[in-house]
Amino acid sequence: MNATTRQAYDGVVITTPVTVPYVRYSKESAHWWIASALGEALRQAGIRSRELDGFSVSSFTLAPDTAVGLVQHLGLTPRWLDHIPMGGASGVAALRRAARAVQAGDVDVVACVAGDANHVDSFRRMLSSFSRFAQDASYPYGSGGPNACFALLTDHYMRKFNATREDFGRICVAQRANALSFPHAIMKKPLSLEEYMAARPISDPIALFDCVMPVAGAEAFLVMREESARAANLPAARILATIERHNAFPDDPIQMRGGWAMDVDELYAMAALSPAEVDFVETYDDYPVICMMQFEDLGFCAKGEAPEFVRSHTLDTHGSFPHNTSGGQLSAGQAGAAGGYLGLVEGVRQVTGHALGAQVEDARTGLVSGFGMINFDRGLCSSAAIIARS
Amino acid sequence: MSLDNVTSAAGQASLSGLMMAMATGDVEVVDLTHTLDPDFPVIILPPEFGQCARFRMEEISAYDGRGPAWKWHNISCCEHTGTHFDAPIHWVSGRDLPNNAVDTIPVERLIAPVCVIDCSAGAAANDDYELSVDDILAWELKHERIPSGCWVLMRTDWSKRRGAEYLNMRDDGAHSPGPNPAAVRLLVERDILGFGTETVGTDAGQGFHFAPPNPAHFYFHGAGKYGLQCLSNVDQLPPTGAVLIAPPLKIKQGTGSPLRVMAMIPGRCATPAAAS
């Protein structure tokens, strides 16, 4: 833990969790999805778009625009603007920047939005120009996307820590059960362990139900001063702690741990909590193996013991370890960068008692974790936040 | 002494008589051929199309280290370089006719009578002079109906031009004399053997503007007739009565070749022809 203590997030809250219902394929552009989410958030908060003074956006399909093009497109005049290209870690990263800016008085209200289009060809085209290292060192090898990279990580994890496919299946099955009550989930049928095990192989050992379904959609939330939220009668969540780390453990020959492992102690110290005291966890679930890494690296069990942890806990919303309570991306779908917001938006709903689906009983604190950007062979970005009921 | 019963005695007599006549000057041979040299102009087509290669000579040896007792050259050119022969296969309209290439043309057709139509006055006054139906009919009135199987040459004295004046290229292409479509059709009706000119083509320089374009090539070759171009000394031939010898090289499926064109004419010596 650093000699310098991290400053608390006093006086700043998260409000107005918004989800624009996902669709599998949509002709609409990322601009459309982002505008939908932003509009809904501002309407709920009673803020006119011309009055909004802070805007943060994440998207994979906004090109040739960035946040800059969007402000003219949407008619905004912010004094604080950010564009966060961190994929699944974007939600917490956006939160961190927006919260400090509001705290410092640089901006009054920041709308944080993530949204992506999904045309029939979007996914393939995004993958082919994802990053320089992907272009040079992984795309030429047939992966055609992150599936093969994560299959390699999963294969290694299974060999090293004796995880079985059934262990991963438990995570997926529980998330599907959680999704059944979530109105916006793309996957609407229950999933049994047998169905999980019999699924069509994608890239051994990964099969169909280990992979998220790319969709079009958007998520948003607002960050503002606590008194503004009260004045507008908006349910709000407090921020107890956040961490962020990129390209952690670069000398690990293959990824076994994420950046959280470097800063996890700081996270709980800042929140003055232990892992046992967290009421629910929203991990970034692009693949179940990464959920396991988050259980380990975020202090819920030791490295390599997540399989046993999963076997000895129930992960549905009313279980012993409520996890990905709206179904996660594995069941709700991955709307591009909005996948990095999904956990935080659901987390805010849970701690404010306004879950759209099943509600975690007496949800006072929740941990939201983000992970993203498979630059080549490993996820580079990681982030986490502990939020609490106000 | 005959070799066997079927040799024609009359034929032998004609041949012997011809040799005698050549020796005495009663029959003269006129060379209608330009010397093949690298400077002789060739037809120019639009730049997108393949072009006619110029005539080139490369010395292989000249009684020297490359060959001590001999001299010889490699030559290269197009089939249609210099004084040359056009076979029917040269044009799209003649592509499917039988015996339409230089190697398949029956060899006896390459020695034939020749009629010469003098357009030199017209050509001197007008670079684009057209050989017309009237010209042909007027010639026939004066001489004879053009017989089937003979060459018809269009005399224009164009071969006396040198340098740029020969192709006579202007901004809109070449300007040189040639037959118009009706004249060509009439000659085809007459079933001539072939048509010859002193210019670089059997068609007029602006012949691509006729309907059909390049009517001499189109109609003559379409009817299995031949062409001769870049002839010289046409002014030395009588209007009728001469014999033209024009054998092209026997190139496999060739569309033409440079060749030696010569005519046998009645001698022009001071002594009048003996009464026959």
Place this chain on the structure above:
Amino acid sequence: MTLPLQPPPKKDPQKRTRVPVRPPAQRSRTGTYLCAFAAEGRFALQVCEACGATQYPPREACAVCLSMALTWRDVPAAGMVLADTIVRTSTVVYFRERTPWRIGTVQLSCGPSVMCHLHGDCEVGQPVRVINRLDKSGHGVLMALPQTDTAHMEDDELLRELTCDPKFRRVLITNGRSAAGQALAQALSDAGAAIVFVGEAESWRPYPGQDALRQIPNVEVLPMDVTDTDSLTELAGEIGGKVDILINTARFVRPGGAMDREDIIFARDEMEVNYLGLMRLAQSFGPAMRARGADGVNSATAWVNILSVYAFSNLPEFGSFAASNAAALSLSQCLRAEMRPGGVRVMNVFTGPTEDDWHQPLPPPKVVPSALARGVVAALRDGLEDVYLGDVAKDLIERWRASPKVLERELTEVEDM
């Protein structure tokens, strides 16, 4: 266990020929350096001059100490497989057509971890050696092979996509008149080629080895003259759809340079055969080969030019011949680009002086026909693009890379008048 390759069945004339598609072809500029080494079959990565760390993927600054001094070097190819996966479906059409496709994470003994193709005989947790070879888009890709050779390992499906193995393939050698052409015919026959067509120009002019050539198993001698367009058009009409590997051995060589010859006749012959002959071959045989780059076990796979290494830098004693080879070298680069959409490799095999009559007064070392033949077969098996055969060629290309101008001056030191 690699299953031995089976001879392909006769092609079904009713079935459409598979159109070649390619693996991803985009690379950064630095990433493209891998293809320069793969062209020669070298495993090279960037090494930091300041701290010695080996880098992967290719980059602009050291990932350990941020030094800009990164140099490409041949590095040890040993590694250990950490994980593997079998890709069953891909958004890339090339791989989609070829699933299941096995790739793995290999940690190299020299440091970095790489994602690479896995030979079927590689196991997770086992040591491997990694090769850098050209894929069908002409870029260098990495593949792990078992540390020691295994039975039929060249028949591995993934490896065959990176190589141009003559086994079961049909070869056309454009000129059998030379000893080199005859040695190649023997070597390709020995390498398992289904048929070796050998071109023979002017068969009315006998030459040594003419009879022996016809005795080599699977050799078929056919009339062919690279200076005669019709001859090539006719032959391509007959066998063009059956040429999987074309080896151009047609060559016209005479001593002499620019000034010391008395005419341009031999120069014209040198250009006619060495340059225009190549172009005629490209026009008559190229299109069908390019269309058949993905046509099964005996797909069209390689076009081999035998060139003089003096194409890079002129040797005045054979100055005109060298210039004609320079023209052919440039044209072969063009041909390589034109063939790439079909996934057909254009391979240049450069030699110094060959052991034959015209090079008789030159001192050794010279390349003998059997060495040339062995070198070509080995290069086909490795799927190389640039091959420098023999001591002279290897030496020359090293000097050329160090400084083309110094080499030019060294090579062109002639006797005073």
